[in-house]
Amino acid sequence: MDPEQTFGEGGLNQFLAVDNLVDRIGLDDDEIAWRKQFVGFDEEDEARLEDLETLLRENQDEIADDFYDKILQYKQTRAVINRSPKDVPALKQTQRAYLVSLSTGDYDQSFFANRARVGKLHEILDMPLKHYVGQYGVYYTLLLDRLNERAQQQVVDAIEEWVEEQESEGSGIGGFVSALGFGGDDDDDGLEESFEETVRDAVDDGMMDVLSLLRIINLDMQIATDTYVDSYAKRLEDSIERRQRLAQEVEEDVQGPIEELHNASEVIAGRAQTISSHTNAQARNTNQAATELGELSAAIEEVASVADEVHSESERAEQLTADGVEAADDALDELEAIEDATEDVTKSAADLESRTEEIDAVLERLDDVAERTTVLAKNAKIEASRSEGANAGTMGVIANEVESFAEQTKRDLAAIEDAVEGVRKDAMKTVETTEETAERIDDGTDRVRETMDSLEEIHGAVDQTASKMEDIAAATDQQARNVETAATTVEDISQTATQVADATESVAAASEEQTASLQSVGETVSRLTDEDDEDDRPVYEQVQ
Incomplete structure (x- = not known):
C-alpha cells in the first residue's frame, strides 16, 4: 500500500463521522473555492506542487525522522503521542504519507475533508491547538531547507543553460564574462540583461514553489483549526443545552426542598434568636463573673x-x-x-x-x-x-x-x-x-x-x-x-450554658431536617457537574 493511502486511516476513525464534521464547518465547494481564492491558490500552484512530488518523496523518510526527533524532545508533545493508538514508527509512516499527499491531491472537497478528519483526530487525542499549529513551524524549517537547495540548484541550472545558449550562438566564454559586466566596455555597467533575467526567473520560480507549498499548508492549517473551533463550539452548545435542561430539572426538583428549607429556616431563625438571647445573658453573666473574679x-x-x-x-x-x-x-x-x-x-x-x-x-x-x-x-x-x-x-x-x-x-x-x-x-x-x-x-x-x-x-x-x-x-x-x-x-454561666445546650438541641433537630432537604438538593445539583465531567472527558478516554 502506498504511504499516502494510509494517511488518516488510524484506529480512532471509527469514532469520527467526517460528513457531519464537514457539514458543521461548512466545507462545501463554494467555501473551498473562496478560501483558495483568498490565499491565491490556483491551478499554477497545483502544477508546482505536482512538480515537487519527486522532491517530497525523496525526502519523506528524512523529514519524518527529523520531525519526530524534534517533537519527542518535549514532555507535553510526548504525552500526546503516548495517547495515540499508533506507535512512533506507525506515526512516522503516517507523516510520510501526509508529506507526499501535499503534492498528489486533487485539492477538492474530498482532499480537504480528509484534512478535516486529520485535524479532528488530533483534537480527539486532546492535542492542544498550540501544539498542532506549532508543528507547522517545524515543517517550515524541514521543508524550506530542501526547497532552498532546490531553488539554488534551479538557479545554477538556469545559468548553465543560458551559458550553453550563448555558446551555441558563438559568444563563448567571452559572452559569459561580458554578461557578468567584465567585458571592458565602458558602456557596460552591470549584468547583461538576458543573464540577469535568467537568474531572476530561476529565483522567482523557486520562490513560487515555496509560496505554493505554503499556500496548501495554510489551507490545511485552516481546516484543522476549524475542526478545533467546531469541537469547542459543539462542547459549548452541548454544555449550554445540558445546563438549560438540567436547570429546568433542578428547578422542578428543588422547589419542594426549597420550601421546606424556607420553613426550617424560619424555625431555625426563631431558635437562633433564643440562642442569641441566652448567649447575651451568658455574656452578661460572664462579664459579671469576670468582674467578681477580678x-x-x-x-x-x-x-x-x-x-x-x-x-x-x-x-x-x-x-x-x-x-x-x-x-x-x-x-x-x-x-x-x-x-x-x-x-x-x-x-x-x-x-x-x-x-x-x-x-x-x-x-x-x-x-x-x-x-x-x-x-x-x-x-x-x-x-x-x-x-x-x-x-x-x-x-x-x-x-x-x-x-x-x-x-x-x-x-x-x-x-x-x-x-x-x-x-x-x-x-x-x-x-x-x-x-x-x-x-x-x-x-x-x-x-x-x-x-x-x-x-x-x-x-x-x-x-x-x-x-x-x-x-x-x-x-x-x-x-x-x-x-x-x-x-x-x-x-450563672453554667445555668446559661444549660439553656444554650437546650436551645442547641432544638437547632440540631431543625438542622437535621434542613440537612435532609439539602442532601436532596445536593444530589440534584451534583448532576450539573457530574454530567459535565463525563462529557468533558476526551474521546480517547471515553472509548477506553
Whole structure:
C-alpha cells in the first residue's frame, strides 16, 4: 500500500463521522473555492506542487525522522503521542504519507475533508491547538531547507543553460564574462540583461514553489483549526443545552426542598434568636463573673499582701518574744537580787530595833542625869541663897547654868526620844513594807517564771506561725493565679450554658431536617457537574 493511502486511516476513525464534521464547518465547494481564492491558490500552484512530488518523496523518510526527533524532545508533545493508538514508527509512516499527499491531491472537497478528519483526530487525542499549529513551524524549517537547495540548484541550472545558449550562438566564454559586466566596455555597467533575467526567473520560480507549498499548508492549517473551533463550539452548545435542561430539572426538583428549607429556616431563625438571647445573658453573666473574679483576685492579692505583712510582723514578734524571754530571765535575776537585798533590809531593820532599844536605855540614863542635874541646880540655888558675898553670886550663876543645862538636856532628850520613836515606827513600817515587798517579790518571781514559760511557748508558737505564714503567702499567691482561670466554675454561666445546650438541641433537630432537604438538593445539583465531567472527558478516554 502506498504511504499516502494510509494517511488518516488510524484506529480512532471509527469514532469520527467526517460528513457531519464537514457539514458543521461548512466545507462545501463554494467555501473551498473562496478560501483558495483568498490565499491565491490556483491551478499554477497545483502544477508546482505536482512538480515537487519527486522532491517530497525523496525526502519523506528524512523529514519524518527529523520531525519526530524534534517533537519527542518535549514532555507535553510526548504525552500526546503516548495517547495515540499508533506507535512512533506507525506515526512516522503516517507523516510520510501526509508529506507526499501535499503534492498528489486533487485539492477538492474530498482532499480537504480528509484534512478535516486529520485535524479532528488530533483534537480527539486532546492535542492542544498550540501544539498542532506549532508543528507547522517545524515543517517550515524541514521543508524550506530542501526547497532552498532546490531553488539554488534551479538557479545554477538556469545559468548553465543560458551559458550553453550563448555558446551555441558563438559568444563563448567571452559572452559569459561580458554578461557578468567584465567585458571592458565602458558602456557596460552591470549584468547583461538576458543573464540577469535568467537568474531572476530561476529565483522567482523557486520562490513560487515555496509560496505554493505554503499556500496548501495554510489551507490545511485552516481546516484543522476549524475542526478545533467546531469541537469547542459543539462542547459549548452541548454544555449550554445540558445546563438549560438540567436547570429546568433542578428547578422542578428543588422547589419542594426549597420550601421546606424556607420553613426550617424560619424555625431555625426563631431558635437562633433564643440562642442569641441566652448567649447575651451568658455574656452578661460572664462579664459579671469576670468582674467578681477580678475583685476576688484583687482581694486575694490584698490578702497576700497582708499575709506578707503578717509574716513580717510574725518575724518581728518572734524577735520581740525572744527579747522578752531574755528580759524576763534578766528580771528574774534582778528579783532574786532584790529578794536578797530585802532579807538584808529585814536584818538591818532588826539591828536598828536593837540599837533603838539601846538608845532608849541611854536616854533613860541621860534622863536620870538630867533629873539629877535639875536637883543639883535647885540645890545650888538654895546654897546660893544661903551664901553671902561673891560666893553667893557665883553659886547663883552656876545654879542658873546648871538648871538651864538640865532643862535643855531634858528638851534634847525629849526630842531624841521623839526621834527614836519615829525611827522605831519607821523601822517597824520598813520591816512591814519589806515583808510585804518580799512577799510581792516572791509572787513576782513566780509570775516571772510563769511568764518565761509562756514566753517560751509563745516563741515556739510565733516561730511556727511565721513558718506557716510563709506557706499561707505562697498558697495565697497560687490562689490568686488560679482565680484568674476560674470563670468556668461560675454557677450563672453554667445555668446559661444549660439553656444554650437546650436551645442547641432544638437547632440540631431543625438542622437535621434542613440537612435532609439539602442532601436532596445536593444530589440534584451534583448532576450539573457530574454530567459535565463525563462529557468533558476526551474521546480517547471515553472509548477506553
